[in-house]
Amino acid sequence: MKRPSHTSLILAGITLVGGGLMARAGLPFFHGDFSSLSLLRIAVPAVLPLMVLVLLVNRALRASKVWLDNLELRAGLPTAIAYLLTLAVVALDILHGLPPYLLMPACVVFGMALWNRGLLLAILTVVAAGGLGTLRFVMAGAINLEDLTILGTALLLAQFSAETIRHTLAPTEERVRSLEAENRELWDLSYRDSLTAIFNRRYVQQIATQLFTRAVRYHEQLHVLMLDIDHFKRVNDKLGHAVGDEVLKAVAATIQAFVRSSDALARYGGEEFIVYIVQANPELVQFIANRIRDGVANLHLERVPWTVTISIGVAGLQSADTLDSLVERADKFLYKSKQQGRNRVSGF
Known part of the structure; x- marks a missing residue:
């Protein structure tokens, strides 16, 4: 597994600090053990498998030289996966006594957020805030295996979110530069004489x-x-x-x-x-x-x-x-x- 870069670690720290500030602000969403644990119980099963599956599918498509140029297809892929994961998560968590209506929107929202970096960053920051809320609960009470698993997953999610944000922003900047160069080339082809290089x-x-x-x-x-x-x-x-x-x-x-x-x-x-x-x-x-x-x-x-x-x-x-x-x-x-x-x- 590739070692995390310094940039991604810094971004992970920023994400966690942002989540901590949200938790410190006294939002009722993060008070008590049930709220923080249920937040992670909703988000983690939805987020991690979805991100892994989407990355694997995209990598497989790139390896076979098949590109998803259709925006609807690209957005529909994670959404379809999200619905399947939602059904599985709901079935499992109903057995553990959690109300299913809390779980229904989680996967779908995150699936659509993969193509909206602002929304993605907001969701990941909230998840990181839930991780800090869980940490506060674990440190104040008895430490058990389930709590540590949830905490570790939250930290890994923050790291992975930072990597995702970094790798999604960089190609976008490159694409913008590429489009600008293509536009200049098209402009020259339309308005410059190809032989003399003066205007046509x-x-x-x-x-x-x-x-x-x-x-x-x-x-x-x-x-x-x-x-x-x-x-x-x-x-x-x-x-x-x-x-x-x-x-x-x-x-x-x-x-x-x-x-x-x-x-x-x-x-x-x-x-x-x-x-x-x-x-x-x-x-x-x-x-x-x-x-x-x-x-x-x-x-x-x-x-x-x-x-x-x-x-x-x-x-x-x-x-x-x-x-x-x-x-x-x-x-x-x-x-x-x-x-x-x-x-x-x-x-x-």
């Missing part, structure tokens, strides 16, 4: 709506840059799609290096990119656009034997604009840059 069109459309609404409401400046890599089809046709992917990643990284953290950059589709620039005057926007154009033209790609360039169209928010009309005007200025020889900025 779906995400930027959501952000654009917010930026546009804010700009209209507070009369702020908002500019849209539409960018398109020049002669990108020639890269794919002559050098292959792998080289085309390298060009896309290099251009995306260059654009990202020259826009501000408050701006929104996304891959719009194919070799097109879009940038929403907020709270910037036309001069600053022109400066940013030219830096992007120069930065792309200065890229040195080993597998591309010619200079990669980019054309840019810029449109600023006007009073009669909708979000669609603003983007459409930027796209028209991009087309103008293409017609005038590419590798240039048009707009405003």
Whole structure:
């Protein structure tokens, strides 16, 4: 049997101290020998077999690679076991003269509590308090084998409860971290372009709506840059799609290096990119656009034997604009840059 850890012993001590404080508080539930003995007589037969059976069943299921993912089935297993134990305990204790109505809820409540750590902790603390009540009774009167058995069982239960609490809390924290990581991964898959690692069109459309609404409401400046890599089809046709992917990643990284953290950059589709620039005057926007154009033209790609360039169209928010009309005007200025020889900025 594995030796109890220091943490579990500390938790067991805390559980016993908590139970002792409850008993010391003078709750009538713990006064007299019958109350403490009957509490343990109800709880111990219900708790210990139930916990052992549930752990054995769970271990057997894990060993056979069968997982109980259905919450109703997981909660129903200890409850079903609890009812069977209740019948057995009632039959035995009726023979000893204890009223059966005291025993009926014990197993079922604890079975459901296994999936509610707050309730589980409360029940185990009460059981530990009953153990201290029994200890007080045993120390004050004659010590016999039955009393010592009940006391020892209560102490073992406190130790086991501490282990249970410790082992149920730790996997929960790990599961929370795992879920957070999975959520981040799902978010990236939904809103990031897998090739360039910048945002995709779906995400930027959501952000654009917010930026546009804010700009209209507070009369702020908002500019849209539409960018398109020049002669990108020639890269794919002559050098292959792998080289085309390298060009896309290099251009995306260059654009990202020259826009501000408050701006929104996304891959719009194919070799097109879009940038929403907020709270910037036309001069600053022109400066940013030219830096992007120069930065792309200065890229040195080993597998591309010619200079990669980019054309840019810029449109600023006007009073009669909708979000669609603003983007459409930027796209028209991009087309103008293409017609005038590419590798240039048009707009405003």
